[in-house]
Amino acid sequence: MELKRPDEGEKGFEKVFAFLRDRLLAGSLKPGDRLISERDLAIQLGVSRPLVREALRALSMLGIVEIRDRIGTIVTRPDVSVLNDFFTFALAQQADMLDDVMQARVAIECQAIRLACERADIADFERLRAALAKIADTIDEADAGGMADFEFHRSIVLASHSETLAVLHNSMKGLLTHSHRSRRELVQAFPSMKKYLIEDHRRVFEAVVARNPDRADAALRKHFEIGNEYRRRALVGEHDKRKASR
Known part of the structure; x- marks a missing residue:
């Protein structure tokens, strides 16, 4: 032996x-x-x-x-979906990594939306339209709403017709769906988010359909900024509650 x-x-x-x-x-x-x-x-x-x-x-x-x-x-041809589980387990235990993951998401989606403006076909537009409708239908639901948000952004990446961007984005699915759900939970605390979520996603959708990459990129970045502002307001609110209870 x-x-x-x-x-x-x-x-x-x-x-x-x-x-x-x-x-x-x-x-x-x-x-x-x-x-x-x-x-x-x-x-x-x-x-x-x-x-x-x-x-x-x-x-x-x-x-x-x-x-x-x-x-x-x-x-064999490996199943790249295993990256999703790997990223979720590897990064979920590092609280300070979540912001970094979100920055990576911004980079991926902003490049994807520019490519989508050039490459999207009718099927991509229909997928985006359906995802947009689902966002409005689930605006008061944390679980279904969070998944609807993810599917809309996922549809942007798929519309880029870039396999590499799609693989990278899907590898973060576990973390991203958790993030989307957390944002939907804020709707109860900030009712104004309902209008923002629906209208912001509609603006992004319309820019892609118009095949205007600069407009689409700007609309998506503004969408991210407003979402981050609501999260900051929620954190401040939590801090003030803990401070008042002492």
């Missing part, structure tokens, strides 16, 4: 991961291709077969390869 050297572990995993990554980037490996045998891979990379087997199992759990009996290891 071949044993793994004590100092081999982490570097060995890196070698296996790098082997697959580099060949995928170079195009010499594609989804559906079969990897060379564990034995040959171990010899080529200078690591033990047990480590190669462990690394391939880890890659299999990530959905990057599939290990098939009597066939070998097949390269």
Whole structure:
């Protein structure tokens, strides 16, 4: 039985991961291709077969390869939706990261809306129109309303027809839906938010339909600013309540 050297572990995993990554980037490996045998891979990379087997199992759990009996290891197209869970668990425990995530969201959506003004088709406009109607219909509901808000902004990103922006935006879905729901909870404290939420989203929608990237970008950024102002007002209100109760 071949044993793994004590100092081999982490570097060995890196070698296996790098082997697959580099060949995928170079195009010499594609989804559906079969990897060379564990034995040959171990010899080529200078690591033990047990480590190669462990690394391939880890890659299999990530959905990057599939290990098939009597066939070998097949390269697959990973499900990028797993990034959503990863981001949610990795960042949710870091309170100071939420603002950073929101800034990333602004960057993604503002670039997406500019592309949407150029690339959106009739199906994209209909998706946005339906999401806009849902926002109005759920204005008094925290859960359904928060999801309606997310779907509207998600529709903007999809209308950009940029797969990379769509993947990055969806990777933050867990955090973003939580943020949208939290904003909807403020509606009860600030009834004026109802008009703001509906009209702001309508202005964004109309700018995309008009295919005016500057107007759309400005409308979206103003929407973010007003939302942040309501959150600040809510935090001040909470602070004043705690102060008065002491």
